[in-house]
Amino acid sequence: MTMKINVLLAVLLLAVGAFAGESDTPEGLAEQFISAINTKSAEKQRTLVHPQCLAGLAGLQKEFMDETLSRDFRRVIPEKRNVKVTALKGPDLPFAGAMAWPVTPTHQIEVEFSTGENASVSVIRFTAKEKDRWFIIIPMLNPENLKKYEEKKASQQTNAPASSSASDSRR
Numbered sequence: 550m551t552m553k554i555n556v557l558l559a560v561l562l563l564a565v566g567a568f569a570g571e572s573d574t575p576e577g578l579a580e581q582f583i584s585a586i587n588t589k590s591a592e593k594q595r596t597l598v599h600p601q602c603l604a605g606l607a608g609l610q611k612e613f614m615d616e617t618l619s620r621d622f623r624r625v626i627p628e629k630r631n632v633k634v635t636a637l638k639g640p641d642l643p644f645a646g647a648m649a650w651p652v653t654p655t656h657q658i659e660v661e662f663s664t665g666e667n668a669s670v671s672v673i674r675f676t677a678k679e680k681d682r683w684f685i686i687i688p689m690l691n692p693e694n695l696k697k698y699e700e701k702k703a704s705q706q707t708n709a710p711a712s713s714s715a716s717d718s719r720r
Contacts, residue, residue: 573683575658575683576632576634577683578683579634579658579660579674580632581593582597582658582660583660585597585621586621586622586624587626589622591619594618595618598687599677599686600684602614602651609698609699610689612702613695617687621672624664626662627662627663629662630660630661630662631659631660632660634656634659635657636656637654637655637657642654643688646691650688651688651689652679652684652686653677653686655676655678656675657675658675658676659671659673660672675687
């Protein structure tokens, strides 16, 4: 019985240790992010985002967040890449005045990779640490930009071609 308990405890410690080590550094968080993107796992991607960034989202803010997160899946990040972590300096936040930050980011992760001859992409994510774990911080639209986003969405719907089902119903 004691042997079974010891084995169970050892397995649990290994599992917890493996999970805890994944995002206990910004570089570890970057590798988890890359893995989520390359496997096209929206569930895994969302576990990396700070819960306050996803809490209570509704309507256009939720739609904006969903679009923001889904854009990550447009590409695959190759093994040959550079990951750079930079501390954000000063009191000014990125996109100050244009976005609202549910959590104040403290660092920036930049993943840079080649997409062809003389072409490269940099994927930038903002991060912060809470309770020994690093999270991706996604900003929300401020009221002014939420209004612009709403107008853009309305314009897209107005300019969208009629669906084929509407023409089929006239037959």
